[in-house]
Amino acid sequence: MNMTVRASYVRWSEPVYLRIGYGMPETIRSPKEALNHLLFRWPTIRGEKYQSAANLCSAANGNPFLCEQARKIFVEACVEADVLD
Numbered sequence: 001m002n003m004t005v006r007a008s009y010v011r012w013s014e015p016v017y018l019r020i021g022y023g024m025p026e027t028i029r030s031p032k033e034a035l036n037h038l039l040f041r042w043p044t045i046r047g048e049k050y051q052s053a054a055n056l057c058s059a060a061n062g063n064p065f066l067c068e069q070a071r072k073i074f075v076e077a078c079v080e081a082d083v084l085d
Helices: 031-040 048-062 064-081
Strands: 016-018 026-028
Touching: 016 064, 026 031, 031 048, 031 064, 048 064
Parallel strands: none
Antiparallel strands: 016 026
């Protein structure tokens, strides 16, 4: 039996809740959503964890086995940027 996993449907076991600036709280459920936020919505000042999170979230889009590692580093980047809700 062959098992096919579509990377675009990879989701984290638990979502990450964040708030950027004065915006509404947001729920991030996957490496793809996290990467989108990192690239297009993240605060201008970026810490050490930012690039690691972007790289790992990008890699997790093509490799579901990296999914939970990507979540962990994304949470660390959120803490560093003070956007964790």
